[in-house]
Amino acid sequence: MPRISILRSRVLGFPGRMAAAREPQLVQPPKGTRDFKPEQMMVRKRVFGIVSKVFEQHGAVSLDTPVFELRETLTGKYGEDSKLIYNLEDQGGQLLSLRYDLTVPFARYLASNKVTSMKRYQIGKVYRRDNPSRGRYREFYQCDFDIAGQFSAMIADAEVIKVVVELLDSLDVGDYQVKVNHRKLLDLVLASCGVPEDKFKSICSAIDKLDKSPWDKVRTEMVEEKGLSPEVADKVGEQVSKKGNATDMLAYLNAYLGESQNATEVLEGMETLFGFLEAGNCLHRVVFDLSLARGLDYYTGVIFEAVFTGSTQVGSIAAGGRYDNLVSMFGGKEVPVVGLSLGIERVLLILEEREKANKVARTKETQVLILYLGKNMHKQAFRLASELWAASLNVEFDAIATSKLKNKLDMAGKSFIPFVVVVGEDEEKKGVVQLKEIVVKKSQEEENKQKEEIPRNELAKTILSRLQK
Amino acid sequence: MPRISILRSRVLGFPGRMAAAREPQLVQPPKGTRDFKPEQMMVRKRVFGIVSKVFEQHGAVSLDTPVFELRETLTGKYGEDSKLIYNLEDQGGQLLSLRYDLTVPFARYLASNKVTSMKRYQIGKVYRRDNPSRGRYREFYQCDFDIAGQFSAMIADAEVIKVVVELLDSLDVGDYQVKVNHRKLLDLVLASCGVPEDKFKSICSAIDKLDKSPWDKVRTEMVEEKGLSPEVADKVGEQVSKKGNATDMLAYLNAYLGESQNATEVLEGMETLFGFLEAGNCLHRVVFDLSLARGLDYYTGVIFEAVFTGSTQVGSIAAGGRYDNLVSMFGGKEVPVVGLSLGIERVLLILEEREKANKVARTKETQVLILYLGKNMHKQAFRLASELWAASLNVEFDAIATSKLKNKLDMAGKSFIPFVVVVGEDEEKKGVVQLKEIVVKKSQEEENKQKEEIPRNELAKTILSRLQK
Structure with missing residues (x-):
């Protein structure tokens, strides 16, 4: 040393x-990570409770997977975003990486366990080596809901979109829209514009940038980086600007794409989907938007994205789609899956901004504070607290020998603790306690009128019965 | 390709x-990690609920910290166990490691935020590159409860041990003991045997192995690896074999250690502690055990370990102690802390072994299953499900066109879904549904007698009122 x-x-x-x-x-x-403090944890617990309840209302079971996966499980699943994956150091043994989302681990789980049908939800942290910015972190929660299995056409897709609407309504986020599109429809539109098949994927990922970049910039990328002719790029630009309600867009696309078998199939599928959404009373939230492309490689059918349209600038707050080929990439059977991921951090940002005005500081649910007057009374305080804990009450006792009674009563008030029990040597001899009910302070009299003497062996019963009122 | x-x-x-x-x-x-399947998640959610409730009864607030920390935050905190820490690959930027426990991150949190007083709990996963074996994983949950701050002597220590007893009793784990010791007492005992001060730490970590290794082996380590003379080692062996109830052990140690000021202080502290535990009605669970050493470097006062004494071989199921110098290692003020960590994976192992006999397979809380008879009725099923979701019911509908009614009813029974709604074309025209209440099957008659025709617009109300019974 x-x-x-x-x-x-x-x-x-x-x-x-x-x-x-x-x-x-x-x-x-x-960098890019946060401690979640008690007041944030209270909000998170409430929000996760609402989210879980919606998922469980739809019969989903809960699943948890490891925070890291074998590196090869994640390789080749995220396209350009793969560079954002956190790797663990090679300390001998298997090569590992932190999970990037909850979708690939779920597909791996289905393959690992040869499960071909499952409705599951998972709430957990994911990891991305991204540049931290407002609402963008390197460690953050996602809330996922997925339906795996072979069902009647579009019914699972419709249920997933219905769940998005129920989530955002239950969380009361405010104004939002759900953009919907279909990967195969996008391919057909690209083909109709003259985009060669081997460029579909790269043009898709250019289109995906349209919600952040202006058309000019995306057009430049298409022409200069991805080798599209200017005429074809302009045709693409014209088509992907189309959006609207289900009826209008289906009419337009039926006319535009004509009667090829591929087009008819996809458009009939979309019609079925919109029929379900109308039956499920959520079609009014939906916009059929041809510019929606979704960056990730694994989507194969319906894709969607919920966008907040209120004042907080957060963009996409939920997204997902159908991925029918991902499970079989892990060596097992093909299992069709459709699912959603709720961007809970952004939802929390919206809720926090709104709640700033009427902020409540309560971070715990303590019901009783025990104060003993006089020296060396801590053992008695501990005994009384233990009696009340045994009666299932939430109890704290004063464990500091020195501070003043006034300060302690103030502390109870500030912490929203409804009952304070005060005991001195006299009370201890008589076998009673002073019970003080803290009421919302309107006037000085009201604050003080609630002190009563209660026999000690009736204390738990008395508090419990008043809490029930 | x-x-x-x-x-x-x-x-x-x-x-x-x-x-x-x-x-x-x-x-x-x-390797060493697991997926937690729906049936395990049900048990975990219940157990975490019980654990959180006990923590909250004591006024603890909830905290969450990142899964990884700066590598230097973890360096030098775990002694020999540091080799088990998972490092992240250096991909540019900060050097990071996965958290090894929840204690060091909590101390770092207190320092980061200059918090000097806090009662917090945290339930989260921790990571150790250990050899996986029964009940030992590389990713596992810990449940921690800590009291930081300056309070009257031993009252926080007593509350932490009281919480251990409440946790294990609430979880109904069965027979256990809480071994208690004090780091400074151990130092005094080692000094009395003639162990030089600079060997206290290494001899402590040898003593810590006594719960797994026989004395002979530990003695060899002391003499051959750590350079103790055989006579001194034997004296140590004799002393650390002493254990018993609080009164007997205090009498023994008062006599053995004599009246040095150091000894008197520590023994008076232990007497105060046992007085609190008696007042808190949990002293009968406690054994004063001089062989308890705890491996980690950071303890400075009371240490304890709860050991399961029932038939499942799991050893320690909760442990902790006082660490008054850890927070100041992060550059801030000294903040005294005492805390516990519940080994929830081992508790779950005990509970699972016991519950194997009366295993319940329920993994979700679905209340209603909707079955539509006839072709192309999925849209109607979706509409009816949406009406019931809106009434806060947990609803699934049949989304497979082909399978048989009998199979579907069996599925409802197996999944413990209490209500099945059956609708055919006739019912749809008449505006009614068939409601079938699934009762525990005792005889064939009983299973079938519960089918009734209910007006569709009264369905949600009818089911809700029956669920409340």
């Missing part, structure tokens, strides 16, 4: 081996 | 880029 540390440890009075500490600059969490 | 993949993709009928898949051996989760 260097001399200076020995000196420091002697001065501060703790053992030398503990004092060999690092310097102060190391105390923050890693 | 190699020729064979093109061929395979054509034969299987899906796009070539999706078929360029890896071979089947890659579909499992990483």
Whole structure:
């Protein structure tokens, strides 16, 4: 140990081996990550509760998978975004990476366990080596709901979109739209414009940027980087600008694409989907939008994205689609799946902005605070607290010998603790306690009128019955 | 793409880029990790609920920290176990490691936010590159409860041990003991045997192995590896074999250690602690055990470990102690902390072994299954389901066109779904539904007697009122 540390440890009075500490600059969490503090945890628990309830209303079961997967499980699933995957160091044994989303682990789970039909939800953290910015983190929660299995055409797709609407309505996020499109329809439209088949994928990922970049920039990418002729690019630009309600768009596309078998199949599928959404009373939220492309490679059918249209600038708050080939990439049977991912961090951003005005500071549910007056009464306080814990009450006791009664009562008020029990030596001898009910303060009299003497062995019963009122 | 993949993709009928898949051996989760399946998630949710309730009864607030920390935050905190820490690959930017426990991140949180007083709980996964074995995983949950701050002597320590007892009793794990010791007492005992001060730490970590290794082996380690004389080792062996109830052990130690100021202080502290535990009605669970050493470096005071004494071989199921110097290692003020960590995976192992006999397969809470008879009735089923979802019911509908009514009714029974709604074309015309209440089958008659015709617009109300009974 260097001399200076020995000196420091002697001065501060703790053992030398503990004092060999690092310097102060190391105390923050890693870049792009956050500690969730008690007040945030209260909001999160409430929000996750609402989300789970919606998923469970639809009969979904809960699943949890490891935070890391074999590196090869993630390889080749995310296209250009693969560079954002966190790898673990090679410390011997298997090569591992942190999960990038909950979709690929779910597909891997289905393959691992040879499951061919399952409706599951998962709420968990995912990891991306992205540049942190407002509402964008390197560690964040996703809430996923997926339906795996072979069902009647479009009914699972419709249920997933219905769940998106129920989630956003239950969370009361405000105004939003659900953009809907179909990967195969996009391919047909691209073909109709003269895009060669081997460029579908790269042109799709250019179209995907239209919600952030202006058309001019996307057009340049199509022509200069991806080798499309300017005429074809302009035709694509014209088509992907089309959006509207289901009826109008189906009429337009039936006319535009003509009667090829492929077009008829896809458009009939979309008609079935919209029929379900109308029956499920959520078609009014839907916009049929040809510019919706979704970046990820694995989608094969219906795709959708819910976009917040209120004042907070967050963009997409839920998204998903059908991916029928992903499970078989893990060596098993093909299992068709359609699912959604709720961007819960952005939803929380919206809710937090709105709730800033009427913020409630309560971070715990303590019901009783026990205060003992006089010295050396901590053992009695602990005994009384233990009696109330045994009666299932949430109890804290004063564990600081020195501070003043007034301060302690203020603390109870600030923490929204509804009952304070005060005991001194007199009460202890008589076998009673002073019970004080803290009411919302309107006037000084009201605050103070609630103090009563209660026999100690009736305390738990008394508090429990008043809490039920 | 190699020729064979093109061929395979054509034969299987899906796009070539999706078929360029890896071979089947890659579909499992990483070694030492598990997927938590729906039936396990049901148990976990129940158990985490019980654990959270106990923590909240004591006024603890909830906290969540990132899964990884700066590598330097973890460095030098775990002694010999540091080799088990998972590092992330250096992909540019900060060097990161996965958290090894929830204690060091909590201490880092207190330092980061300059918090000097906090009662918090955290339930989360931690990561160790250990050899997987029964009940030992590389990714597993811990449930931590810690009290940070300056309070009257031993009252926080007593509350933490009280919480251990409440947790294990609420979880109904069966027989267990809580071993208690004090780091400074152990130092005094080692000094009394003639162990030089600079060997306290290494001899402590040898003593820590006594719950797994026989004395002979530990003695050899002390003498041959750690350079203790055989006579001193034998004296240590004699002392650390002492254990018993609080009164007997305090009498023994008062006599054995004599009246040095250090000894008197520590023993008075232990007496205060046991006084609290008696007042809190949990002293009968406690054994004062001089062989308890706890491996980790950071403990500075009371240490404890709950050991399961029932038939399942799991050993320690909860442990903790006081660490007063850890927070200041992150550059801030010294904040005294005492806390516990519940080994929830081992508790689950005990509960699962016991519950194997009366296993319940229910993995979800679906209340209503909707079956439509006849072709092309899916849209009607979706509409009816949407009406019931809107009434907050948990509803699934039959989304497979082909299977038989008998099979579907069996499915409802197996899934413990209490209500089945059957609708055919006749019912649809008349505006009614057939409601079937699935009762536990005792005889064939009983199973079938519950079918009734209900007006469709009264369905939600009828089911809700029956569920409340």
